[in-house]
Amino acid sequence: MKWGMVIDLQKCTGCGECAAACKLENNVAIVEPRESEMGRTMLWMDMLTIYEGEYPRLRVRQIPRPCMHCDHPPCTKVCPVRATYMNEEGIVAQIYPQCIGCRYCMAACPYTVKSFNWYKPSFPPGMDRATNPDVSVRPVGVVEKCTFCIHRLQMAKEQAKFEARDLREGDFQPACADSCPTGAIVFGDLENRDHQVNHLAHSPRAEKLLEDLGTEPKVIYLKEVD
Amino acid sequence: MNKKTIEALQVLSISLIWVLFTGIAVWIVSLLRESLRLHDAPDASVGISIIAIPVFFTLASILTYVFIGLRKGRKEESEP
Amino acid sequence: MEHASARPHPDAALLNPIENPGRTYYYIVVGLLVIILYTGFVYFRQLWYGLGVTGMAQPVTWGFYIINFVFFIGISHAGTLISAILRLSKAEWRRPITRMAEVITAIVLAIGGLHPIIDLGRPDRISHLFFNGRLQSPLLWDVASITAYFTASTIYLYIPLIPDIAILRDRGVKPRWLYEFLSWGWQGTERQHKVLDRAMNILMVMVIPIAVSVHTIISYIFAMTVQPGWHSTIFGPYFVVGAIFSGIAAILVLMIVFRKVFHLEGYLKHIHFNYLSILLLIMSLIWFYFTFSEYLTGFYGHEPNEMRVFWYKFAGDFAPYFWAMIVCNFALPVAILCNSKTRTIPGILIASISVIIGMWMERLIIVVPSLANPRLPYPTGIYIPSHTEWMLFLGGISVFILGYMIFARFFPVISIWEIEEGRHESAKIVAERITSYMPDPEPSATGE
Ligand code: SF4
Ligand code: SF4
Numbered sequence: 001m002k003w004g005m006v007i008d009l010q011k012c013t014g015c016g017e018c019a020a021a022c023k024l025e026n027n028v029a030i031v032e033p034r035e036s037e038m039g040r041t042m043l044w045m046d047m048l049t050i051y052e053g054e055y056p057r058l059r060v061r062q063i064p065r066p067c068m069h070c071d072h073p074p075c076t077k078v079c080p081v082r083a084t085y086m087n088e089e090g091i092v093a094q095i096y097p098q099c100i101g102c103r104y105c106m107a108a109c110p111y112t113v114k115s116f117n118w119y120k121p122s123f124p125p126g127m128d129r130a131t132n133p134d135v136s137v138r139p140v141g142v143v144e145k146c147t148f149c150i151h152r153l154q155m156a157k158e159q160a161k162f163e164a165r166d167l168r169e170g171d172f173q174p175a176c177a178d179s180c181p182t183g184a185i186v187f188g189d190l191e192n193r194d195h196q197v198n199h200l201a202h203s204p205r206a207e208k209l210l211e212d213l214g215t216e217p218k219v220i221y222l223k224e225v226d
Numbered sequence: 227m228n229k230k231t232i233e234a235l236q237v238l239s240i241s242l243i244w245v246l247f248t249g250i251a252v253w254i255v256s257l258l259r260e261s262l263r264l265h266d267a268p269d270a271s272v273g274i275s276i277i278a279i280p281v282f283f284t285l286a287s288i289l290t291y292v293f294i295g296l297r298k299g300r301k302e303e304s305e306p
Numbered sequence: 307m308e309h310a311s312a313r314p315h316p317d318a319a320l321l322n323p324i325e326n327p328g329r330t331y332y333y334i335v336v337g338l339l340v341i342i343l344y345t346g347f348v349y350f351r352q353l354w355y356g357l358g359v360t361g362m363a364q365p366v367t368w369g370f371y372i373i374n375f376v377f378f379i380g381i382s383h384a385g386t387l388i389s390a391i392l393r394l395s396k397a398e399w400r401r402p403i404t405r406m407a408e409v410i411t412a413i414v415l416a417i418g419g420l421h422p423i424i425d426l427g428r429p430d431r432i433s434h435l436f437f438n439g440r441l442q443s444p445l446l447w448d449v450a451s452i453t454a455y456f457t458a459s460t461i462y463l464y465i466p467l468i469p470d471i472a473i474l475r476d477r478g479v480k481p482r483w484l485y486e487f488l489s490w491g492w493q494g495t496e497r498q499h500k501v502l503d504r505a506m507n508i509l510m511v512m513v514i515p516i517a518v519s520v521h522t523i524i525s526y527i528f529a530m531t532v533q534p535g536w537h538s539t540i541f542g543p544y545f546v547v548g549a550i551f552s553g554i555a556a557i558l559v560l561m562i563v564f565r566k567v568f569h570l571e572g573y574l575k576h577i578h579f580n581y582l583s584i585l586l587l588i589m590s591l592i593w594f595y596f597t598f599s600e601y602l603t604g605f606y607g608h609e610p611n612e613m614r615v616f617w618y619k620f621a622g623d624f625a626p627y628f629w630a631m632i633v634c635n636f637a638l639p640v641a642i643l644c645n646s647k648t649r650t651i652p653g654i655l656i657a658s659i660s661v662i663i664g665m666w667m668e669r670l671i672i673v674v675p676s677l678a679n680p681r682l683p684y685p686t687g688i689y690i691p692s693h694t695e696w697m698l699f700l701g702g703i704s705v706f707i708l709g710y711m712i713f714a715r716f717f718p719v720i721s722i723w724e725i726e727e728g729r730h731e732s733a734k735i736v737a738e739r740i741t742s743y744m745p746d747p748e749p750s751a752t753g754e
Contacts, residue, residue: 039363039687048682065682074532080443081434082264100434101357101427103367104445108531112365112680116427118358140356141427210681213532232487250453257441264440271441278450284512285457288505292465295501296490 002071002090003148004190004218005177006200007064010225011184014062019045021179022066025149027131029121029138042115044146045176064185066176067092067113067146068209068217075105075114084143090190090218091148099142106143110213114145148187149174169195190218240293247282254278317725320718323568325479327715338708345701348694349424357427361692365684366677370695371425374702376524376669377552378418379452380545381662384553385411386459387517390510398736399581401728402573405721406564407557408463413709414556415456417702422448424698444526455520462509465502468492469723484716521549528672535604535615535676544596551589551635552665555658558582560710562655564719573720576651583654586661587643594636614679623688624675627667634664 022028022045029042045066052059069092076084076092083099086092106114120140123131131137134151138144156171169188177185188195197220200206205222254275261271352359362369385407392400422445423429439446472492475485492498525545528536538544558579565574604612619628639657642648678686713719 035358037687038361039365039685040358041364046684048684050683077266078443078445078530080440080445081431081438082266082440083434098431098434098438099428100431102422102425102445103427104443104527106364106367107533107677110532110681112682112684115364116367117356118363119356139428143427229486232483235487236490247457253436254441254450257439257446260438261441266440266442270447274441274447274450278454281454281512281516282457284508285454285461288465288508289461292468292501292505293490295505296468296492296498299493299495299497299501300491301493301495 001088001192002190002218003153003172004069004090004188004197004201004220005066005148005174006186006197006206006220006222008184008186008200008222009061009063010205010222011182012063012180013182013184014047015181016047016062016064017179017181018064018176018185019043019047021045021175022146025132025135025175026147027121027135027137028115028144029117030123030127031119032122035118040116040118042117042144044113044115044144046113063221064176065111065113065209066148066219068111068215068219069146069148071216071218072214074213074215075109078104078108080104089153091150091153093147093150094142094144096136096138096142096144101141101143103143110210110215111217114143116143117141236293240290243289244286247286250282251279317718317720317722319569319572320720320722320725321474321477323714324474324716324718325477331711331715335708335711338704338711341704342701342708345697345704348697348701352424352694353429359692359694361690361695363687363689365680365686366674366689368425368673368677369689370691370699371421373666373669373673374699375418375421375425376545376673377666378414378421378702379521379524380549380552380665380669381556382411382414382418382455382459382553383517383521383546383549384555384557385409385414386455386462386513387411387550388554388557390462390513390517393506394510394514396739398728398732399578401724401732402570402720403557403561403578403582404724405463405466406560406719408459408466409710409713409719410553410556410560411459412456412463413706413713415452415459416709417705419452419456421702444523444530447523448527451516451520451523455516458509458513458516462506462513465505465509466721466724467717468502469494470718470721473722474717518546521545528676533676534609534611534679534681535672538600538604540596540600540603544600547589547592547596548665548668551586551593552662554582554586554589555661555665558586558654558658559662562651562658564714568714568719570720573725579651579654580649583643583649583657586639586654586657590636590639590643590661597632597636611679611681615675618675618679619671623678624671628671631664631667631671634660635668636664 023030023043026044028044031040031042035041045064047062048065050061050063052061069086069090071086071090073084073086073092076086079085080102081098081100083095084092084105085095101116103116106112106116117138117140121137134155152174153172156167160167160171169192173187177187186196186200188197190197190201192198200222201220203222205225206220207223208217208220211217258268258271258275262268360369360371389400389404389407392404423432426432435446435449439449441447468488468490469492471485472489472494475482475489479485522542522545525541529538529541531537561574561579561582564570601616604616618624638660642653642657674689678689680686
């Protein structure tokens, strides 16, 4: 089993719904504007601004960027305490109570996807009581990033066990895939032939970010054709 | 402070150094076992342990050698 | 042990700072303590609120602490390494220098080694390193090699100190128990000398590879990632050269300060400065060579991500620092030290200070630009260190000065027994050694 994600840029409108859904789902802190200006915004799912072509045919577009969940993750190799590791199902996970906050993994990630809790996570008044109970709020001084909503996987597995059946494709979907209004984000098992992602990953439009680094991302983009 | 206490303290400090270095060695070995268990880069780990552990023990031995050597080398009359 | 303490000693100038420290000493100590206390407060604030009080952010997630870590450990290289090389090569002029150099190592290493802990987001979880550490991470290699280097260089400082401690003990300097305890019953018998010599010989040989490995491994922290500007095979030797370079500059500055303050003109003569500054000059050239080949390969390969970091340094936000580094590390010292007219003590002082500043900038230029230019198009701000980071830097320097002052208060900064030994024996030994280099006389000449 190898969880992966396919993002169809043809369908994606760059609305940013996935980024917002991710923030709410995972209790990602909302930092103060002053902090945000310094570059301490925390986003597990970020919107990358990509410039294509040159003026006057310049095209600017926004593409969603989660953690790539690399199959050869440069971030896990450098962690001195195994606070980040790849589990058997291919998800690169963080163990918050284990992390000592050295930020080596942040420096080593070629996609720069990790966020650090520079202060105790803060939420606007009122919102702190609306946090998702299924996800722990991180303490100060640790690194966090997209986990492919691993808590949902946990719950889906328990549900399936309770109903005495195997996990079905639709059972486990991360918040971003769930929320996407155009269905541009598809999630599933890359090694399972019945799953949609398996087919899409082999589409001629498929490409990965910074493929030449050999990190083998499990997030696959489908190029636009126009 | 009298001579006896000082001597006792000296022996104590040397033994503490051994305790410290043995502690380091034990630590490295335990990390090594961990890395073998988790299958992450045991080769690097083995390499480091092979170099690091003897280095620490050589250092401790040199100190002990000097300590004992200096005691043995004292002039006759100061021997009790 | 019954010697009266008033006996005039041939090296009274070296004992003076220990026997009569004077009042200014305490003023400076109090001044430093105030700075250190304030630094402690600032650090406590960081512990309380989190690393947010620094200027670090995304993507520049490593800042002053890591820069200073590399910088301090670099300075520490001079000491033990230079002293071991000079001893091994039997350079007679080493005698007044070795001790000073070794003390730098021991103190600076302790300070430098603390920096990664200051940098941690969760220093309270440091025990995880011991129970769940993974030897796979270069950070753990560092922990191991710095510990080894620290213990080795402390022992290497301590063992040649024993006879001097015994001198102080015999002169009845207070606190007596301290010297009694540390002197390990040294009486200067032949057998004791032999033991000491043998131990030092082993240590000298051991300390050199350990020292080289330490900075190589520090460079691996950067080189083991795949980030542009870091992922380079030259980094190991480049860091080692830079470390020795900055270390020699630090020794020179300290020697000049001590010569002035303790009136050691009789011990630290112009020739010592001359030799060491020529070494500094050579290191400057080697450093430039390494810098040149590091950037030329990057430039020629023209890999886009590499080039972004390259231009960021050469013409972008970091250009002022980059060119200042070239001036401080290369242009200025070479200009001053090449000319024997300007290779005077003030000239050497200027060159050394410029090298220390330049090497600090080099560490800055290595750490920040690579992080500030991520591969994917993110908005990036500029890294501005906060008050906290500056204070901790200043505090680190104060701890170094204080540590050195405390050492100089209790122990001689120039090895008395080695100087004495030099006075009695070295002329003879050197003369013998030189005769042994000479070609043997022709057999016909002796056969007559
Ligand atoms: S994208 Fe970065 S954080 Fe995610 S697995 Fe790859 S290296 Fe690690
Ligand atoms: S910041 Fe945490 S997760 Fe990242 S390398 Fe350090 S200990 Fe590991």
